[in-house]
Amino acid sequence: MTVNRAPLRERPELLKMSHIEKTFRGDVVALKDMNLTVNQGDFISLLGPSGCGKSTALRLVAGLMRPTNGVIEWSGGQGEGDLGVVFQEPTLMPWAKVKDNVWLPYRLRGKSYFEVKDEVLQALKLVGLEQFQNAYPRELSGGMKMRVAIARAMVTKPRLILMDEPFAALDEISRHKLNNDLLALRDAVGCTVIFVTHSVFESVFLSDRIVVMAARPGRVIRELNVEAPYPRTEEFRTSADYAAFAREASDALHQAMEVAV
Amino acid sequence: MSRENSQMIEDKSVDIEEENIARKERLFAIARWTLPSLMMVLFIGGWQAYVTIAQVPHYILPSPLLIAKTLVEDWSLLWPAMLMTGRLTVLALLFAVIGGLVIAVSFTQSKLVEMAMFPYAVILQVTPVVAIAPLLQVYVDNAFVAALLCAWIVAFFPILSNTTIGLKSTDHNLEDLFTIYGATRWQRLRYLSAPSALPYFLGGLKIAGGLALIGAVVAEFVIGRAGTGLGLASTLLEASYRFNFGRLYAALILISVMGVAIFGLMSLISHLCLYRWHESALKRE
Structure with a gap:
């Protein structure tokens, strides 16, 4: 399987953050002069210690808060259903069946279930849970709940998916499996991803761009490209390339911690 | 080895x-x-x-046999009384649910409304209803409405306070998700706040069911036959004046039976609404 994705430097621009600054309660600087251009097809990881503003950056892009200074521009403007989000918790509605949870983004746009039934079932099929469409969240394992959350984020075929440490609470086996599946999904859907993590290995395995951030004040200190081809499989996880990228990212992260302390 | x-x-x-x-x-x-x-x-x-x-005299403590006999013999009097008290209780509970829900929703839709009103809802609740009932009788011309109001005041507060807490205890990430997907105020209430509040509301309903009965009994005691006709509590009171302790106990037992029935019904409703998804209905294996 070959993946149709333009080389890193030739991708059209999707979203641009320019000179973003966010200050809380007048004096806590969560983000300082952040510049980031997200291109179509990018898988970007925001990597950094806690307090470096990576979640704040995500919330700004999601439109959940406004920057104190600076602008975030979508090329061609942001349309309905352009954005999907996955949080650290699965964040499912416990009273709703799996299929109704996945229906939610459409439901809030006034679409009846029957109008979008195919899309909902397709999304569930992509995450391998179509036989659980009538189950309630409490009947699912942690990993399965996260898959439902991913299906919900992808159901509208958004241009951009934001993921805030989605697999941090999972065990390592589930986490590796979900990492593999996420890459396959992203190929199937063809969306752009911004992925917040504090795991060097996860960021190297998943992304083609890693943005390393430092804390106090939150800022970008390094950007590095992981120029390894997709699809990435279990072999990549144990390859020399992978180790080299991990080393590079790890050094950058250490640098981020040092400047922070 | x-x-x-x-x-x-x-x-x-x-x-x-x-x-x-x-x-x-x-x-x-x-x-x-x-x-x-x-x-x-x-x-x-x-x-x-x-x-x-x-050899305890029956006007001090009637024997269970005598009570059973009275239950059968006085059934033609007790059954209508039970219907009367039942009607007052059910109506009070119904209005308590409507009032509690409407006020709770208005509280959560506007912080200012809550700030303005909540202290008075508390005052209404903490003032013993027995002390308010005679006033209601004075100010409200229709005695049935006065009795209903009396029972309503007792029953509505648990619904109000539980539902208010429930409406506020939505998952913050789900709130964010609704914001990102551009949910309207109504959609947020209908699809997020209301289901989140349901278990809390049902908890309040269980308490309110019992309280509505207590309110109805108090109303009958204080406002008397004028308001409700001859209900179970008025029957009980009259029986005590006449030292008819068999009838007194029979009425008392029927009031208890009503209380148990209301509790059972509320528990059933709660179970039916929650057993599919809520943690409270989950059996540990």
């Missing part, structure tokens, strides 16, 4: 611990119904024996 051998010898086809747990569960399943029944038989038997042996 020898330890392993001894373990192998002791190993039986059925796990002893599991067997013990299963036996305990069977025992509990039987005891759940037989123990309370046994308690009741002992209690009533003891009561009957005491009244008979000590």
Whole structure:
């Protein structure tokens, strides 16, 4: 399987953050002069210690808060259903069946279930849970709940998916499996991803761009490209390339911690 | 090695611990119904024996047999009274649900409304209803409305306070998700706040059901026959004036039965609404 994705430097621009600054309660600087251009097809990881503003950056892009200074521009403007989000918790509605949870983004746009039934079932099929469409969240394992959350984020075929440490609470086996599946999904859907993590290995395995951030004040200190081809499989996880990228990212992260302390 | 051998010898086809747990569960399943029944038989038997042996006069403590007899003989009087009290209770509960929900929703839709109103809802609740009831009788011309108001005041607060807490205890990430997907205020209430509040509301409903009955009884005591006609509580009061203790106890028992029935009904409603998804309905394995 070959993946149709333009080389890193030739991708059209999707979203641009320019000179973003966010200050809380007048004096806590969560983000300082952040510049980031997200291109179509990018898988970007925001990597950094806690307090470096990576979640704040995500919330700004999601439109959940406004920057104190600076602008975030979508090329061609942001349309309905352009954005999907996955949080650290699965964040499912416990009273709703799996299929109704996945229906939610459409439901809030006034679409009846029957109008979008195919899309909902397709999304569930992509995450391998179509036989659980009538189950309630409490009947699912942690990993399965996260898959439902991913299906919900992808159901509208958004241009951009934001993921805030989605697999941090999972065990390592589930986490590796979900990492593999996420890459396959992203190929199937063809969306752009911004992925917040504090795991060097996860960021190297998943992304083609890693943005390393430092804390106090939150800022970008390094950007590095992981120029390894997709699809990435279990072999990549144990390859020399992978180790080299991990080393590079790890050094950058250490640098981020040092400047922070 | 020898330890392993001894373990192998002791190993039986059925796990002893599991067997013990299963036996305990069977025992509990039987005891759940037989123990309370046994308690009741002992209690009533003891009561009957005491009244008979000590020759207690019936105007001090009627025997269970006399009460049972009165229940049958006075049924033509007690049944309409029960309907009367039942009607007052059900109407009070119905209005408590409507009022509690409307006020709770308005509280959560506007912080300012909540700030302005909440202290007065509390004052209404903490002031004993027995103290308000005579006033209601004075100010409200229609005695039935006065009795209804009296029962409503007692019943609505648990619905209001529980629902308000429930509406506010939505998952913050779900709130964010609704914001990202551009949900309207109505959609947020309908699809997020209301289902989140449902378990809290149902908890309040259980309490309010019992309180509506208490409110109805108090209203009958204070406002009397003028308001409700002859309800169970008025019957009880009249029977006590006439030293008709058989009827008094019969009315008392019927009030208890109503209370149990209301509680059972509310528990059933709660179970039906929640058993599919809520943690409270989850059996641990």
